[in-house]
Amino acid sequence: MKIFHKYLIKRSLFISLFVLILFVLLDMVFSLMSELENISDEYNFIAILKYIVFSSPQNAINFLEGACLLGVMISLGISHQEGNLNVLRSSGQSPIKIIITSAIGPMLIVFLYLFANEYYFNDINAGAKLERAIKVGKTKDNAMKNDWLKDSNSFLSYTNLSNSTIYNVKFIKTDDSQVLYYKTAYSAQVEEGRLIFDETLKTHTYKNNTIINNVERFDFPLVAKIPYKNIEDLSIYAITKTKKVLSESKIIEDRLFLSHIDKSYYKKLFQPFSILSVIIFFGAFIFGSLRSASPASRIVLSVVGAFLYKIIQDFSISLAIATNFSVFIGVIAPAVFLSLASLFLYKRI
Secondary structure, eight states: OHHHHHHHHHHHHHHHHHHHHHHHHHHHHHHHHHHGGGOOSSSOHHHHHHHHHHHHHHHGGGTHHHHHHHHHHHHHHHHHHHTHHHHHHHTTOOHHHHHHHHHHHHHHHHHHHHHHIIIIIHHHHHHHHHHHHHHHHHHOGGGSOOEEEEETTEEEEESEEETTEEEEEEEEEEETTEEEEEEEEEEEEEETTEEEEOTTOEEEESSTTOOOOSEEEOOOOHHHHSOGGGGGGSOHHHHHHHHHHHTTOOOHHHHHHHHHHHHHHHHHHTHHHHHHHHHHHHHGGGTSTTTTSOHHHHHHHHHHHHHHHHHHHHHHHHHHHHTTOOHHHHHHHHHHHHHHHHHHHHHHO
Protein backbone atom coordinates (compact mmCIF):
# COMPACT_ATOMS: atom_id res chain seq x y z
CA MET A 1 0.00 0.00 0.00
CA LYS A 2 2.94 2.35 0.56
CA ILE A 3 3.64 2.27 -3.18
CA PHE A 4 0.10 3.41 -3.96
CA HIS A 5 0.32 6.13 -1.30
CA LYS A 6 3.61 7.47 -2.70
CA TYR A 7 2.10 7.36 -6.16
CA LEU A 8 -0.93 9.41 -5.06
CA ILE A 9 1.24 11.97 -3.26
CA LYS A 10 3.66 12.44 -6.15
CA ARG A 11 0.93 12.60 -8.78
CA SER A 12 -1.17 15.19 -6.93
CA LEU A 13 1.98 17.17 -6.11
CA PHE A 14 3.15 17.46 -9.71
CA ILE A 15 -0.32 18.06 -11.15
CA SER A 16 -1.01 20.82 -8.59
CA LEU A 17 2.35 22.42 -9.34
CA PHE A 18 1.71 22.23 -13.08
CA VAL A 19 -1.76 23.79 -12.72
CA LEU A 20 -0.39 26.56 -10.48
CA ILE A 21 2.37 27.41 -12.97
CA LEU A 22 -0.16 27.36 -15.80
CA PHE A 23 -2.45 29.76 -13.94
CA VAL A 24 0.47 32.09 -13.18
CA LEU A 25 1.61 32.09 -16.82
CA LEU A 26 -1.91 32.90 -18.00
CA ASP A 27 -2.11 35.70 -15.45
CA MET A 28 1.22 37.05 -16.68
CA VAL A 29 -0.06 37.10 -20.28
CA PHE A 30 -3.21 39.01 -19.34
CA SER A 31 -1.19 41.37 -17.13
CA LEU A 32 1.20 42.04 -20.01
CA MET A 33 -1.69 42.92 -22.31
CA SER A 34 -3.07 45.26 -19.68
CA GLU A 35 0.26 46.94 -18.86
CA LEU A 36 1.05 47.63 -22.52
CA GLU A 37 -1.56 50.39 -22.35
CA ASN A 38 0.84 52.33 -20.08
CA ILE A 39 3.94 51.89 -22.26
CA SER A 40 6.13 54.98 -22.66
CA ASP A 41 9.76 55.99 -23.00
CA GLU A 42 10.24 55.67 -19.24
CA TYR A 43 7.98 52.65 -18.72
CA ASN A 44 9.15 50.65 -21.73
CA PHE A 45 8.58 46.99 -22.65
CA ILE A 46 11.56 45.79 -20.60
CA ALA A 47 10.29 47.66 -17.53
CA ILE A 48 6.81 46.19 -18.04
CA LEU A 49 8.21 42.69 -18.36
CA LYS A 50 10.31 43.19 -15.24
CA TYR A 51 7.28 44.37 -13.28
CA ILE A 52 5.17 41.39 -14.37
CA VAL A 53 7.91 38.85 -13.58
CA PHE A 54 8.61 40.31 -10.14
CA SER A 55 4.94 40.73 -9.15
CA SER A 56 3.67 37.36 -10.43
CA PRO A 57 5.08 35.21 -7.55
CA GLN A 58 3.03 37.15 -4.98
CA ASN A 59 -0.03 37.16 -7.25
CA ALA A 60 0.12 33.36 -7.38
CA ILE A 61 -1.53 33.28 -3.96
CA ASN A 62 -4.83 33.99 -5.73
CA PHE A 63 -4.57 30.69 -7.60
CA LEU A 64 -3.12 28.52 -4.83
CA GLU A 65 -6.41 27.11 -3.58
CA GLY A 66 -7.77 26.35 -7.06
CA ALA A 67 -4.52 24.73 -8.22
CA CYS A 68 -4.33 22.43 -5.18
CA LEU A 69 -7.97 21.42 -5.49
CA LEU A 70 -7.64 20.70 -9.21
CA GLY A 71 -4.42 18.80 -8.61
CA VAL A 72 -6.10 16.45 -6.13
CA MET A 73 -9.28 16.02 -8.19
CA ILE A 74 -7.41 15.28 -11.42
CA SER A 75 -5.04 12.92 -9.61
CA LEU A 76 -7.89 11.01 -7.97
CA GLY A 77 -9.84 10.95 -11.22
CA ILE A 78 -6.94 9.36 -13.07
CA SER A 79 -6.32 6.89 -10.25
CA HIS A 80 -10.01 5.98 -10.25
CA GLN A 81 -9.91 5.22 -13.98
CA GLU A 82 -6.76 3.14 -13.51
CA GLY A 83 -8.45 1.13 -10.75
CA ASN A 84 -5.96 2.16 -8.07
CA LEU A 85 -8.68 3.54 -5.80
CA ASN A 86 -10.55 0.22 -5.94
CA VAL A 87 -7.36 -1.56 -4.86
CA LEU A 88 -6.95 0.81 -1.92
CA ARG A 89 -10.59 0.43 -0.90
CA SER A 90 -10.37 -3.35 -1.14
CA SER A 91 -7.37 -3.33 1.18
CA GLY A 92 -9.39 -1.55 3.86
CA GLN A 93 -8.29 2.03 3.21
CA SER A 94 -11.03 4.51 4.11
CA PRO A 95 -12.00 7.26 1.61
CA ILE A 96 -10.98 10.02 4.03
CA LYS A 97 -7.51 8.49 4.41
CA ILE A 98 -7.11 8.28 0.64
CA ILE A 99 -8.13 11.93 0.21
CA ILE A 100 -5.81 13.15 2.98
CA THR A 101 -2.95 11.11 1.51
CA SER A 102 -3.57 12.69 -1.90
CA ALA A 103 -3.64 16.12 -0.27
CA ILE A 104 -0.16 15.77 1.26
CA GLY A 105 1.59 16.84 -1.95
CA PRO A 106 -0.52 19.97 -2.58
CA MET A 107 -0.38 20.95 1.09
CA LEU A 108 3.42 20.76 0.90
CA ILE A 109 3.23 23.27 -1.96
CA VAL A 110 0.96 25.46 0.15
CA PHE A 111 3.31 25.62 3.15
CA LEU A 112 6.42 26.14 1.02
CA TYR A 113 4.73 28.89 -0.97
CA LEU A 114 3.36 30.68 2.11
CA PHE A 115 6.83 30.59 3.69
CA ALA A 116 8.42 32.05 0.55
CA ASN A 117 5.63 34.61 0.23
CA GLU A 118 6.12 35.71 3.83
CA TYR A 119 9.86 36.29 3.58
CA TYR A 120 10.52 37.00 -0.11
CA PHE A 121 7.60 37.42 -2.50
CA ASN A 122 5.88 40.23 -0.54
CA ASP A 123 9.01 42.39 -0.55
CA ILE A 124 9.73 41.70 -4.22
CA ASN A 125 6.16 42.58 -5.17
CA ALA A 126 6.21 45.80 -3.12
CA GLY A 127 9.41 46.93 -4.83
CA ALA A 128 8.02 46.11 -8.27
CA LYS A 129 4.81 48.06 -7.60
CA LEU A 130 6.75 51.06 -6.34
CA GLU A 131 9.08 51.11 -9.35
CA ARG A 132 6.13 50.82 -11.71
CA ALA A 133 4.21 53.63 -9.99
CA ILE A 134 7.19 55.97 -10.18
CA LYS A 135 7.93 55.24 -13.84
CA VAL A 136 4.31 55.48 -14.91
CA GLY A 137 3.93 58.66 -12.86
CA LYS A 138 6.75 60.43 -14.69
CA THR A 139 4.72 60.37 -17.89
CA LYS A 140 1.23 60.30 -16.38
CA ASP A 141 1.32 62.84 -13.59
CA ASN A 142 -2.41 63.42 -13.93
CA ALA A 143 -3.14 59.79 -13.22
CA MET A 144 -1.28 59.75 -9.94
CA LYS A 145 -3.51 60.52 -6.99
CA ASN A 146 -1.79 62.51 -4.31
CA ASP A 147 -2.53 61.67 -0.69
CA TRP A 148 -2.78 64.79 1.49
CA LEU A 149 -2.25 64.70 5.24
CA LYS A 150 -2.56 67.44 7.85
CA ASP A 151 -0.75 67.78 11.16
CA SER A 152 -1.32 70.99 13.08
CA ASN A 153 -0.24 73.77 10.65
CA SER A 154 1.59 71.46 8.26
CA PHE A 155 0.31 69.81 5.09
CA LEU A 156 1.99 66.87 3.36
CA SER A 157 1.42 65.41 -0.10
CA TYR A 158 3.01 62.34 -1.69
CA THR A 159 2.22 59.83 -4.42
CA ASN A 160 3.88 56.59 -3.30
CA LEU A 161 4.95 55.00 -0.05
CA SER A 162 7.30 52.07 0.53
CA ASN A 163 8.28 50.98 4.02
CA SER A 164 9.34 54.28 5.61
CA THR A 165 9.97 56.27 2.43
CA ILE A 166 7.50 58.55 0.64
CA TYR A 167 8.01 59.80 -2.92
CA ASN A 168 7.18 62.93 -4.91
CA VAL A 169 6.88 64.88 -1.68
CA LYS A 170 5.28 68.29 -1.25
CA PHE A 171 5.27 69.93 2.17
CA ILE A 172 3.50 73.18 3.11
CA LYS A 173 3.97 75.08 6.37
CA THR A 174 1.32 77.60 7.36
CA ASP A 175 0.67 80.05 10.19
CA ASP A 176 -2.75 81.65 10.75
CA SER A 177 -3.91 80.47 7.31
CA GLN A 178 -0.87 82.06 5.66
CA VAL A 179 1.74 79.99 3.85
CA LEU A 180 5.20 80.43 5.37
CA TYR A 181 7.04 78.13 2.96
CA TYR A 182 6.75 74.96 0.96
CA LYS A 183 9.17 72.17 0.13
CA THR A 184 9.40 69.63 -2.64
CA ALA A 185 11.63 66.58 -2.91
CA TYR A 186 11.86 63.30 -4.76
CA SER A 187 11.64 61.34 -1.48
CA ALA A 188 11.64 61.70 2.29
CA GLN A 189 12.18 59.31 5.19
CA VAL A 190 9.33 58.97 7.68
CA GLU A 191 10.57 58.58 11.23
CA GLU A 192 8.81 58.97 14.57
CA GLY A 193 7.31 62.44 14.35
CA ARG A 194 9.79 63.60 11.69
CA LEU A 195 10.25 63.92 7.95
CA ILE A 196 13.79 63.84 6.59
CA PHE A 197 14.00 65.10 2.99
CA ASP A 198 16.62 63.81 0.56
CA GLU A 199 19.23 65.86 -1.31
CA THR A 200 16.74 66.84 -4.05
CA LEU A 201 15.02 69.18 -1.57
CA LYS A 202 13.83 72.49 -3.02
CA THR A 203 12.28 75.24 -0.92
CA HIS A 204 10.36 78.44 -1.49
CA THR A 205 9.84 80.86 1.41
CA TYR A 206 7.39 83.72 1.79
CA LYS A 207 9.19 85.22 4.80
CA ASN A 208 12.87 86.00 4.63
CA ASN A 209 13.56 85.29 8.31
CA THR A 210 12.32 81.69 8.09
CA ILE A 211 14.96 79.06 8.89
CA ILE A 212 14.87 76.12 6.46
CA ASN A 213 16.48 72.70 6.86
CA ASN A 214 15.85 69.16 5.61
CA VAL A 215 13.94 68.01 8.71
CA GLU A 216 10.31 68.78 9.57
CA ARG A 217 8.13 67.79 12.50
CA PHE A 218 5.15 65.77 11.29
CA ASP A 219 3.12 63.00 12.94
CA PHE A 220 2.50 60.53 10.14
CA PRO A 221 -0.62 58.47 11.00
CA LEU A 222 -0.36 54.71 10.90
CA VAL A 223 -3.41 54.34 8.65
CA ALA A 224 -1.73 56.53 6.04
CA LYS A 225 1.37 54.33 6.12
CA ILE A 226 -0.70 51.28 5.18
CA PRO A 227 -3.46 52.18 2.68
CA TYR A 228 -6.40 49.80 2.48
CA LYS A 229 -5.31 48.67 -0.99
CA ASN A 230 -1.91 47.56 0.41
CA ILE A 231 -3.17 45.49 3.33
CA GLU A 232 -3.18 42.24 1.35
CA ASP A 233 0.50 42.77 0.47
CA LEU A 234 1.61 42.80 4.10
CA SER A 235 3.39 39.83 5.63
CA ILE A 236 1.98 38.12 8.72
CA TYR A 237 4.83 39.60 10.78
CA ALA A 238 4.05 43.15 9.58
CA ILE A 239 0.34 42.63 10.22
CA THR A 240 1.06 41.39 13.75
CA LYS A 241 3.04 44.54 14.57
CA THR A 242 0.29 46.73 13.13
CA LYS A 243 -2.40 44.90 15.09
CA LYS A 244 -0.49 45.46 18.32
CA VAL A 245 -0.45 49.23 17.74
CA LEU A 246 -4.05 49.57 16.56
CA SER A 247 -5.52 47.34 19.27
CA GLU A 248 -4.94 50.11 21.84
CA SER A 249 -6.73 52.77 19.78
CA LYS A 250 -10.32 53.82 20.52
CA ILE A 251 -10.77 55.88 17.35
CA ILE A 252 -13.59 54.58 15.13
CA GLU A 253 -11.50 54.85 11.95
CA ASP A 254 -8.69 52.88 13.56
CA ARG A 255 -11.10 50.18 14.74
CA LEU A 256 -12.47 49.79 11.21
CA PHE A 257 -8.95 49.66 9.84
CA LEU A 258 -8.09 47.01 12.45
CA SER A 259 -11.01 44.90 11.19
CA HIS A 260 -9.51 44.87 7.69
CA ILE A 261 -6.10 44.10 9.15
CA ASP A 262 -7.67 41.17 11.04
CA LYS A 263 -9.29 40.00 7.82
CA SER A 264 -5.94 39.75 6.02
CA TYR A 265 -4.25 38.26 9.08
CA TYR A 266 -6.71 35.42 9.64
CA LYS A 267 -7.09 34.66 5.94
CA LYS A 268 -3.34 34.21 5.62
CA LEU A 269 -3.02 32.29 8.89
CA PHE A 270 -5.86 29.84 8.20
CA GLN A 271 -5.40 29.50 4.45
CA PRO A 272 -3.90 25.97 4.73
CA PHE A 273 -6.91 24.85 6.81
CA SER A 274 -9.27 26.45 4.29
CA ILE A 275 -7.58 24.72 1.34
CA LEU A 276 -7.55 21.35 3.10
CA SER A 277 -11.25 21.70 3.96
CA VAL A 278 -12.13 22.34 0.31
CA ILE A 279 -10.03 19.38 -0.86
CA ILE A 280 -11.59 16.97 1.66
CA PHE A 281 -15.14 18.12 0.89
CA PHE A 282 -14.95 17.82 -2.90
CA GLY A 283 -12.79 14.71 -2.69
CA ALA A 284 -15.79 12.90 -1.20
CA PHE A 285 -17.57 13.05 -4.55
CA ILE A 286 -14.92 10.76 -6.04
CA PHE A 287 -16.35 7.96 -3.92
CA GLY A 288 -19.91 9.19 -3.63
CA SER A 289 -22.85 9.60 -5.96
CA LEU A 290 -20.68 11.02 -8.73
CA ARG A 291 -18.29 8.08 -8.91
CA SER A 292 -19.68 7.16 -12.36
CA ALA A 293 -19.31 10.71 -13.68
CA SER A 294 -16.51 11.65 -16.03
CA PRO A 295 -13.31 13.28 -14.73
CA ALA A 296 -14.29 16.44 -16.60
CA SER A 297 -17.55 16.63 -14.63
CA ARG A 298 -15.70 16.32 -11.34
CA ILE A 299 -13.23 19.03 -12.36
CA VAL A 300 -16.00 21.43 -13.37
CA LEU A 301 -17.84 20.70 -10.13
CA SER A 302 -14.75 21.36 -8.03
CA VAL A 303 -13.96 24.63 -9.84
CA VAL A 304 -17.52 25.92 -9.47
CA GLY A 305 -17.65 24.75 -5.86
CA ALA A 306 -14.35 26.43 -4.96
CA PHE A 307 -15.57 29.65 -6.60
CA LEU A 308 -18.80 29.58 -4.59
CA TYR A 309 -16.85 28.82 -1.41
CA LYS A 310 -14.67 31.87 -2.04
CA ILE A 311 -17.74 34.06 -2.49
CA ILE A 312 -19.32 32.72 0.70
CA GLN A 313 -16.12 33.29 2.68
CA ASP A 314 -15.78 36.87 1.42
CA PHE A 315 -19.43 37.50 2.27
CA SER A 316 -19.07 36.10 5.80
CA ILE A 317 -15.99 38.26 6.42
CA SER A 318 -17.69 41.40 5.08
CA LEU A 319 -20.76 40.63 7.20
CA ALA A 320 -18.58 40.23 10.29
CA ILE A 321 -16.89 43.59 9.66
CA ALA A 322 -20.18 45.37 8.89
CA THR A 323 -21.86 44.04 12.05
CA ASN A 324 -18.79 44.60 14.22
CA PHE A 325 -18.66 40.85 14.86
CA SER A 326 -15.52 38.75 15.27
CA VAL A 327 -13.54 38.75 12.03
CA PHE A 328 -11.94 35.47 13.14
CA ILE A 329 -15.37 33.79 13.10
CA GLY A 330 -16.14 35.31 9.72
CA VAL A 331 -12.95 33.88 8.23
CA ILE A 332 -13.04 30.41 9.73
CA ALA A 333 -16.81 29.73 9.75
CA PRO A 334 -17.11 28.61 6.07
CA ALA A 335 -14.18 26.18 6.44
CA VAL A 336 -15.62 24.74 9.68
CA PHE A 337 -19.02 24.32 8.04
CA LEU A 338 -17.37 22.59 5.06
CA SER A 339 -15.49 20.25 7.42
CA LEU A 340 -18.71 19.28 9.22
CA ALA A 341 -20.44 18.71 5.88
CA SER A 342 -17.52 16.49 4.87
CA LEU A 343 -18.07 14.28 7.93
CA PHE A 344 -21.68 13.81 6.87
CA LEU A 345 -20.66 12.93 3.30
CA TYR A 346 -18.01 10.41 4.30
CA LYS A 347 -20.41 8.65 6.68
CA ARG A 348 -22.71 8.02 3.73
CA ILE A 349 -19.98 6.50 1.54
